[in-house]
Amino acid sequence: MYRGEAAKVLAGAKVGERVRIVKGERSYEGVLMPRSELGDDRHVVIKLDNGYNIGVEISGARVERLSPAEPRRQAAFPEPEFLPEKPEVTILGTGGTIASKIDYATGAVHPSFSTAEIINAVPELADIARIKARVLFNILSENMTPKHWRRIAEEVVKELNGSACGVVVAHGTDTMSYTGAALAFMLKNLTKPVVLVGSQRSSDRPSSDAALNLIAATRVATSDLAEVVVVMHATSSDEACAVHRATKVRKMHSSRRDAFKSINAPPIGEVREEVKLFGSYRRRSEGEVYADTRLEERVALFKAYPGVDPELLEYCVDRYRGIVLEGTGLGHVPEQLFPAIERARDEGRAVVMTTSTLYGRVDMKVYSTGRRLLNLGVIPGEDMLPEVAYVKLMHVLAVAQDEEEVRSLMLRNLAGEITPRTLPDTFY
């Protein structure tokens, strides 16, 4: 991990080893830590016995290797015992804060996702279900791609068609709602709960939301629900978790524990000691679940704003089969973009309008800009979140037979992503 001058001075010492760095009259003793990502090759970092890390400038320094790295105590936890009458819940690890543990010897983050480790960290889970945990992969959620969505969908199907009563997917929070939407569109004939859960604060912090979120998610996985949902803190206290429909939820704060909000729809449930489900939802039933994991990846999410360069949209029309516009207000974009949108129509691209306000519904009949865009073939995205419309368009372009079917599927509520218009909502 160290390179250049630092590597020379270390003379083969490995991260995790106990070393002494002697520099003139001074010496520093501790565990060699990984190089700081922002560090140059002139410093090495050690953790002192008092717990602090220090960086030592290595010019004129000499390193003594004291003792090898302590072997990591994997699976040091006892195998948990579960009551046979409890339902079985599978927890799939994909990465993110909730699945990470900081190794205090080396400062490295590594996945902690064996069943034994999870039950050791959150013993309450054993009272709810027979937990079966495994890691699919371990990535930060900003690095999730459609390839990962497909893999998760396939693994969820295996579990649901096996002995699991429900599945919990532990996931980084940054793009959890994209993955949730993708699962909601891909999973067909869903008969059991699929619950995404994450944490905003890692489990080494006193304010961590990891345990409460995981307990609530596991409860929901044993509930009567047969939908894809996100379960996260409902408030900034530790009182309750909210159950959000995966196609209606969005991360609305960078750091708060109650960052996830249902937009344009209320949450569909709340978890305290028990799971309470509200309103209408799809109920648990019998039958095989399957996944249609086809996704057209040549889709772009395009934000419109004053001064936006029409050439950028022309570039998208050249490259992509579908474009979701994040417009303004009721569904508008600057008229400088109209020529590109007209060409998109002429070249058979699907163009869907959503709004940067996030809240509220697109209504393109109120103002002339909207009417002109409708006339250019733009599909109004109703009250879909821009991010959800993007994932839906990837799905729809892959499964529809022709342009007409693309349009009709985009306008139809497939997985709770469009709230039905009960009243004409521009009329109140």
Place this chain on the structure above:
Amino acid sequence: MYRGEAAKVLAGAKVGERVRIVKGERSYEGVLMPRSELGDDRHVVIKLDNGYNIGVEISGARVERLSPAEPRRQAAFPEPEFLPEKPEVTILGTGGTIASKIDYATGAVHPSFSTAEIINAVPELADIARIKARVLFNILSENMTPKHWRRIAEEVVKELNGSACGVVVAHGTDTMSYTGAALAFMLKNLTKPVVLVGSQRSSDRPSSDAALNLIAATRVATSDLAEVVVVMHATSSDEACAVHRATKVRKMHSSRRDAFKSINAPPIGEVREEVKLFGSYRRRSEGEVYADTRLEERVALFKAYPGVDPELLEYCVDRYRGIVLEGTGLGHVPEQLFPAIERARDEGRAVVMTTSTLYGRVDMKVYSTGRRLLNLGVIPGEDMLPEVAYVKLMHVLAVAQDEEEVRSLMLRNLAGEITPRTLPDTFY
């Protein structure tokens, strides 16, 4: 306006004329309306005497011209009289719902923005100030461009350095917050209030918010404030308006009257009968206001999401001097974008990170993705809204001498756009 077959049948009849359309045994009499934008050339639209519009299919029809269009009664309102002791407030019209009036004779929307028309519509304004209204232009706010921002800034300066006590800018709501941010960065040594106001429902609707918003905005224009603010409904009832700092406000609903919300900061005031200002704000003072209207227009606002095409960012690096990233969570983007960001740095582009969560602050030191991005020279956007950071970067790239000054200005609070970190906010 009509063309093809419809134009032939109309035989020269103009929109606004009274006509009779005879079709076999039936005939329809009314005022000829403009062609529907979505209409073909086989229908003409007339407004019947009962007020309804109908479209008549013209095959086999004959049109009789009954009487010419009534001349539009411009300036039919009496010139208002103002009390000399009242302060003077200039209202500048730029377009949008608040400045539009539907002509019931022809259905056309036209600006209604003479002082006399405004006082006729909202007589309460005369109790607050000597109103002086004029139209700068009349466009839908989705069509605002940096060119319009400059024009508004220049006109505002003229008014403030003249006899006006404050200026109200009537503006469409879609991009009002962009214009507000642009004015906040461009106007220097501001000594009086600049108030943007709009309406979400046009004044022909019973639920219109136009009058209350305009009254509240005019009150704020006479207040002690010397900042650029947005004044709009505070709730969905007609009780109060909120005063939002222009660099902290965002349109958060497509249709509600209380769509505008201050993000990451409370509103700085409330207007009921009186204007109440809260917290710390810049106070009215003496002195010349001036505008620095330089803007670098080669700036893009780039949204990052799972599956985003790195080529799209490469294209932006080729074309623009500045890129504001709308990342995820604490300020992350997929690592597939890193090569483009590295090239941006190498080619001297400014890259600024903001977050799609809107609420909360970017903190790029918590996770490895953020640290790697900092190492690639990305400037953390603190708690700036993505749209505000975009406008600010246009301003900063135009005024800064070098890359170092771009960075330092982007990190400095220039016009209320960055909330100071009082406590390290990842530590709660």
